[in-house]
Amino acid sequence: MRIFRDLWWFFKQEKKSYILGVGVLLVVALLEIFPPYVVRLVVDAIEGEKLTTGFLLKWLTLLAVAGITMYILRYFWRILLFGAAFRLGQQLRGELYAHFTRMSPRFFNRRRTGDLMAHATNDVQAVRVTAGEGVLTFVDSLVLGGLVVLSMAVFISWKLTLIALVPMPFMAWAVGRYGKWMHERFLKAQAAFSDINNKVQENISGVRVVKAFGREEAEKRSFHRLSLDVVEKNISVARIDALFGPTISLIVGVSFFLTVAFGAVYVTNGEMTIGQLTQFTLYLGQLIWPMLAFGFLTNIMQRGRASYDRIRSLLNVEPDISDREGAVTRPASGEIRFNLSRFTYPEAETPALHRVQVTVPQGATLGVVGKTGSGKTTLFRLLLREVEGPPGSVSIGGIPVEEYTLSALRSAIGYVPQDHFLFSATIRENIAFGRPEATDGEIERVARLARVHEDILRLEEGYDTLVGERGVTLSGGQKQRLSIARALLLDPEILILDDSLSAVDAKTEEKILESLRKERAGKTTLIAAHRLSGIEHADEILVLEDGAVIERGTHRELLEQEGWYAWMVRRQYLESLIEKGGGADGDEAVARLPQTSS
Ligand code: ADP
Numbered sequence: 001m002r003i004f005r006d007l008w009w010f011f012k013q014e015k016k017s018y019i020l021g022v023g024v025l026l027v028v029a030l031l032e033i034f035p036p037y038v039v040r041l042v043v044d045a046i047e048g049e050k051l052t053t054g055f056l057l058k059w060l061t062l063l064a065v066a067g068i069t070m071y072i073l074r075y076f077w078r079i080l081l082f083g084a085a086f087r088l089g090q091q092l093r094g095e096l097y098a099h100f101t102r103m104s105p106r107f108f109n110r111r112r113t114g115d116l117m118a119h120a121t122n123d124v125q126a127v128r129v130t131a132g133e134g135v136l137t138f139v140d141s142l143v144l145g146g147l148v149v150l151s152m153a154v155f156i157s158w159k160l161t162l163i164a165l166v167p168m169p170f171m172a173w174a175v176g177r178y179g180k181w182m183h184e185r186f187l188k189a190q191a192a193f194s195d196i197n198n199k200v201q202e203n204i205s206g207v208r209v210v211k212a213f214g215r216e217e218a219e220k221r222s223f224h225r226l227s228l229d230v231v232e233k234n235i236s237v238a239r240i241d242a243l244f245g246p247t248i249s250l251i252v253g254v255s256f257f258l259t260v261a262f263g264a265v266y267v268t269n270g271e272m273t274i275g276q277l278t279q280f281t282l283y284l285g286q287l288i289w290p291m292l293a294f295g296f297l298t299n300i301m302q303r304g305r306a307s308y309d310r311i312r313s314l315l316n317v318e319p320d321i322s323d324r325e326g327a328v329t330r331p332a333s334g335e336i337r338f339n340l341s342r343f344t345y346p347e348a349e350t351p352a353l354h355r356v357q358v359t360v361p362q363g364a365t366l367g368v369v370g371k372t373g374s375g376k377t378t379l380f381r382l383l384l385r386e387v388e389g390p391p392g393s394v395s396i397g398g399i400p401v402e403e404y405t406l407s408a409l410r411s412a413i414g415y416v417p418q419d420h421f422l423f424s425a426t427i428r429e430n431i432a433f434g435r436p437e438a439t440d441g442e443i444e445r446v447a448r449l450a451r452v453h454e455d456i457l458r459l460e461e462g463y464d465t466l467v468g469e470r471g472v473t474l475s476g477g478q479k480q481r482l483s484i485a486r487a488l489l490l491d492p493e494i495l496i497l498d499d500s501l502s503a504v505d506a507k508t509e510e511k512i513l514e515s516l517r518k519e520r521a522g523k524t525t526l527i528a529a530h531r532l533s534g535i536e537h538a539d540e541i542l543v544l545e546d547g548a549v550i551e552r553g554t555h556r557e558l559l560e561q562e563g564w565y566a567w568m569v570r571r572q573y574l575e576s577l578i579e580k581g582g583g584a585d586g587d588e589a590v591a592r593l594p595q596t597s598s
Helices: 002-006 008-013 015-032 034-047 053-102 105-109 113-156 158-165 168-205 207-212 216-268 274-315 376-384 406-410 427-434 440-449 453-458 476-489 506-519 555-561 564-580 583-592
Strands: 336-343 353-360 365-370 394-396 413-416 494-498 524-528 540-545 548-553
Touching (some): 008 015, 015 034, 015 053, 015 113, 034 053, 034 274, 053 113, 113 158, 113 274, 158 216, 168 216, 168 274, 207 216, 216 274, 353 540, 353 548, 365 376, 376 394, 406 413, 413 476, 427 440, 427 476, 440 453, 440 476, 440 506, 476 506, 540 555, 540 564
Parallel strands (some): 365 524, 413 494, 494 524
């Protein structure tokens, strides 16, 4: 019953549908009492040899009217109750979706996608069924069952009613027991389903790795094991399910047996008419559904409750990063300051960054370099407030990032991450993702800046080509350039390129960065790069190692420091030399080799 209390807010919200729906259900239950009564009148009339055409016609007409009325009313209560239940499903799904969009990446790291999908589909459905079929079975089993028993006792014979009801407690007991077993087994079946769901999802998104490592057979075997498990668990549910029908039939059979045995005696000694006995057996038949419904009800309510609890506990997870009260809503702008003593990820033991102090004046370009894992991305994520550092450690325009609303902060920043993502949509829509109202001219302009325009024109349908999961496959470099175009279209105050040109060749990278410098004059740009040529022009370059700044300065200054940076620059020049296989370009590269090593 608790689930009905928990859902009370919804019943109140939809009170018109529920009051009307339940009202109509009551009328139908009342009408159902009528046909057996007509049968009784007719049987008794036949038996007493008093049946006239007029009598028969009158009652048959009433029977037909009752039948048609029930037909219409049943349609209406279904629409009313199930319609409301569908609205509940929609509302919960909407809440979950909105909630998911508010959560930080940490939330998603800690949960399996398959489980989140299961909450948004199976659990929502279970609650919806409770609010629809659950309410129906509850009202129907109580009202119809009660009315039928009352009619049997009041209109026919309370003695026979008591006798006929003797087996019923067994029915209630059996149904309750089975329901409990069903529920336990059902939970296991659900868990097995969740596992197989995750497996499929993992294997499909990781199909390239599976193939590259020749793991198809092993994965097939493990899938087969999981799928056998699903079958086994579902069969164990079916085993209990299969007990329901036969048990109910047996118990109802005993009830009929007793009714006919005792009823025959009562008819013979004149306590009741044949018509009444017939009416009684018809009512008995009508009792089967409410009894069954009562059994289903425990099941439906248990499932609904478990699902509703899961949904609620998911909705109760507070977003770990959200807007402060009175946060600044004007888009962030101004100089960027990191004044970070240390930052450690919640699950990590060692700090990802420590003692990072840097100021990037408005309009300047900051380059960040360092080995993989040195903390470059973490620095950007702190600025984006995807993760939260100590209060006041990162600020824009003198205001700490946590004092801005998330939308004020993020609308000011264009972030091109390492792992770009294309949606299943056209190229045009992918570029215009952050500004769907952008004109074709604007989209083309940023595509040119990102040096991807020519590539797009070469595709058969140009800007209308579908990409992503359902469309054409683009190369890594093309995807990166599309992501850059996407960020440029926003013309953000602050642009972050997080190793976003790694798959683009050096020449194209240089061209892109050159046009970026012109395009973004006066606006702040942060660039992390592996290829150091990409950040040569930065106003300041930070070299990170294990989360600490080990060198800093302009390109020139760093070369003079003769440290990691200078060594890396030389190494990369030599590498590019080898790539080009000597030749004119190679000579040119040698000529450009930093001379500080002599
Ligand atoms: P980079 O961008 O330079 O490759 P990152 O900023 O991604 O480096 O990582 C810096 C350090 O933080 C690494 O040691 C990495 O293992 C750790 N790290 C990154 N993300 C997380 C996370 N979500 N939880 C715990 N540790 C993390």
